[in-house]
Amino acid sequence: MGKNKLQKFADMRSYPHVFEYPYSVVDNVPFEMQGKWGKEFFKNDNPIVLELGCGRGEYTVGLGRMFPDKNFIGVDIKGSRMWSGASDSLKEGLNNVAFLRTNIEIIDRFFAEGEVSEIWLTFSDPQMKKATKRLTSTYFMDRYRKFLVPDGIIHLKTDSNFMFTYTNYMVQENKFPVLFVTEDLYHSGLVDDILGIQTYYEQQWLDRGLNIKYLKFTLPQEGALKEPEQEIELDTYRSYNRSKRSGKKTTLAFEDEQLENE
Numbered sequence: 001m002g003k004n005k006l007q008k009f010a011d012m013r014s015y016p017h018v019f020e021y022p023y024s025v026v027d028n029v030p031f032e033m034q035g036k037w038g039k040e041f042f043k044n045d046n047p048i049v050l051e052l053g054c055g056r057g058e059y060t061v062g063l064g065r066m067f068p069d070k071n072f073i074g075v076d077i078k079g080s081r082m083w084s085g086a087s088d089s090l091k092e093g094l095n096n097v098a099f100l101r102t103n104i105e106i107i108d109r110f111f112a113e114g115e116v117s118e119i120w121l122t123f124s125d126p127q128m129k130k131a132t133k134r135l136t137s138t139y140f141m142d143r144y145r146k147f148l149v150p151d152g153i154i155h156l157k158t159d160s161n162f163m164f165t166y167t168n169y170m171v172q173e174n175k176f177p178v179l180f181v182t183e184d185l186y187h188s189g190l191v192d193d194i195l196g197i198q199t200y201y202e203q204q205w206l207d208r209g210l211n212i213k214y215l216k217f218t219l220p221q222e223g224a225l226k227e228p229e230q231e232i233e234l235d236t237y238r239s240y241n242r243s244k245r246s247g248k249k250t251t252l253a254f255e256d257e258q259l260e261n262e
């Protein structure tokens with residue numbers, strides 16, 4: 001039988017490679033590893049790569065296996081999801097993998113200037129109602145700039161047409177260099193070992209026949225950032241449009257909600 005949430009939380013507290021600093025405690029518990037992840041935890045100077053909103057951490061663990069000469073940290077607020085990747089990486093003895101349980105809104109408190117080389121955003125919630133909650137908004141880009149190396153790389157992998165279109169507009173508006181872009185990863189023949197890592201959400205969206213989109217760009221350090229102003233068509237299969245009064249749900253909206261509750 002699988003473990004319940006309390007057993008998973010207990011495991012997480014005992015894991016040496018898991019750091020739990022949710023917003024509710026971070027002001028009371030000092031975090032002393034900012035700027036020292038390489039020296040004090042990984043014990044090397046290798047590049048550090050983050051997966052933000054990592055869920056079960058498939059990219060963090062998958063990339064950790066592929067690139068022993070880089071360090072990977074999965075970040076999410078949900079400990080019971082993160083437990084999967086944290087347990088797998090511990091069992092496999094991947095000493096280049098760690099997890100940080102916190103709110104991404106305060107991510108810049110955990111890393112020093114230039115400490116991180118790359119960020120993966122894997123199937124992030126599109127947050128269609130509020131741009132400042134979107135992990136590819138300029139609100140978050142301003143935070144990422146504080147700890148990314150100059151011209152650090154950001155990868156977005158998503159099912160969401162809304163998130164993909166918004167991020168493309170954001171990148172264009174701010175003239176960020178685009179390294180790679182595809183609207184349909186699996187039918188373009190461009191999937192390699194890295195892009196072939198599939199997350200839990202990715203598998204669900206693929207099963208529903210959605211195209212997976214991918215955008216890779218660099219984040220320059222200089223210049224004020226500007227939010228895009230274009231209207232973007234909403235994703236119809238998400239719960240955004242559901243009428244609360246009628247309670248009507250499309251099948252996909254319902255399933256989306258169930259995924260959220262996982």
Ligand SMILES: C[S@@+](CC[C@H](N)C(=O)[O-])C[C@H]1O[C@@H](n2cnc3c(N)ncnc32)[C@H](O)[C@@H]1O
Nearest residue numbers: 053054055076077078103104122123199200201
């Ligand atoms: C749609 S799920 C995707 C999970 C995983 N990347 C995957 O593809 O299976 C989004 C994840 O981001 C996390 N998340 C969203 N906003 C967050 C925030 N502001 N701080 C921390 N975690 C967040 C959620 O807890 C959730 O696990």
